[in-house]
Amino acid sequence: MASQAEPGTEPRIPLSRERVLRAAVSVADSGGIESLTMRRLAEHLGAEAMSLYYHVANKEDVLDGVVDVIATEINEVVDRIDVPAGGADWKKAVRQRILSAREVLLRHSWAPGVFETRTNTSPAVLRYYDALLGMMRAGGFSYDLAHHALHALGSRALGFTQELFDPNSGAGAADQGADLAEMAGQFPHLVGMLAEIAHDDPDSTLGWCDDQSEFEFGLDLILDGLDRIRERG
Amino acid sequence: MASQAEPGTEPRIPLSRERVLRAAVSVADSGGIESLTMRRLAEHLGAEAMSLYYHVANKEDVLDGVVDVIATEINEVVDRIDVPAGGADWKKAVRQRILSAREVLLRHSWAPGVFETRTNTSPAVLRYYDALLGMMRAGGFSYDLAHHALHALGSRALGFTQELFDPNSGAGAADQGADLAEMAGQFPHLVGMLAEIAHDDPDSTLGWCDDQSEFEFGLDLILDGLDRIRERG
DNA sequence: TTGTACGACTTACGACGTAAGGGCGGCTAC
DNA sequence: GTAGCCGCCCTTACGTCGTAAGTCGTACAA
8 A cells, every 4th residue: 555655665575474573573672562463563564464464373373483583582692602611610601691591581571471471382492492401411410400400490591580579569559558567567577678678788770679680699599509419410 | 131030049149359359260260361351250250241340440450369369378278387487497398388389379270370470469479478588587597588589489489480391392393293303403402301301201190201390309409509508698 | 208329231442363355466388 | 478376465354352431220328
């Protein structure tokens, strides 16, 4: 339509699965995952919704493709890392790999939620895990221990953890309506912890607790534990 | 309608937020979370969809309420546990608490996904975390370490981890179409691991890897790590 | 007896995913 | 050349979703 009304303009780039998936990431990046609808995606591409179905089976397929795009971006980043190679250095290598993956996900904050809903594993994710396994093997892990390690890391292996409760929202609720004293009566330890943390770290720019350093704390806890088992076994 | 057509039957139990939320859990239990729509929920209650809105703000509110119902069920279970009390026994107590929470979630397999999408923390979840914190404090944790511990545990504190990749689906894909040799070329470590695990544990009734024992492995890894820090600090 | 407010129902709207089919432009076969 | 085909995109339409707006019966207070 637009191309007919304006003759002589761009010759219209044809759609393709590749282009559709890239656009999907772009839409989610700018408006969040709930803004990713087939109609909006088509609009973003200068096409109609039903045209997408020639390149993509359905919306589930789009979401599958989107995690593959993100995982590919992760692989591109981690492949550039200069690995210190195997032996006892496995921990350093794995740690850096995971933190790099996390950096990519921080650029697509909606992505973790999508990763978790997928059951079909994307080839790019498999490639990521395969290389991670390779590092552990080079570090002396048995396949069995490496297997346990993957489960223990869970989503952390890809660089994210879902925070189940955001103490800020609880604190906010307390500030607003409910009496803080009443709050303290109901949740004494929670309130005590919040008070102490806030006191210890009053001017942290990232809020009362820094997610990045918490992520690293948990990651190191697991990696150290695995290392101990590796040395013993 | 039905109550008008059949006069003299039950006097019709009035709706209430409580009843709506319990019905929502029941619907999700039997048909999965994607089957939980306002219309179906109403039908389950013998009412019309719009009638629910007198007791519930909107669907988000229903989901918030649903996690509160589940968290309350968890609290009821863990409150019954006979705690071995504080000191060095903290680990045993926390471990048992978390595994009990997991048992509840296993009865509502759709629940983890809903927990992760909530940002408003439910009072029942706060109560759960508060008691968990209390156990750690009794075990000698500083608030700071307990805070780190909560982040390190993440969703594991409530008894679940999201499995990002199910090797079964990968293996299934390999079995079906793609050549396993080609698969091994692309993902050598992954295929090696799968082969060894399958060989070591050929007749596990829970599949090639037991999620429960993997959960416990990861949980113990973290709890042991925290215990070491506690002793040192 | 007459409000009045609660608690349900009816109707309707816009957005979503997508099934079905129409049409255009460029290829290949003659 | 031109007839036919097919790859690619569009139009139209359907069923389902969440929910805004308005209606109605019933119970209780004045």
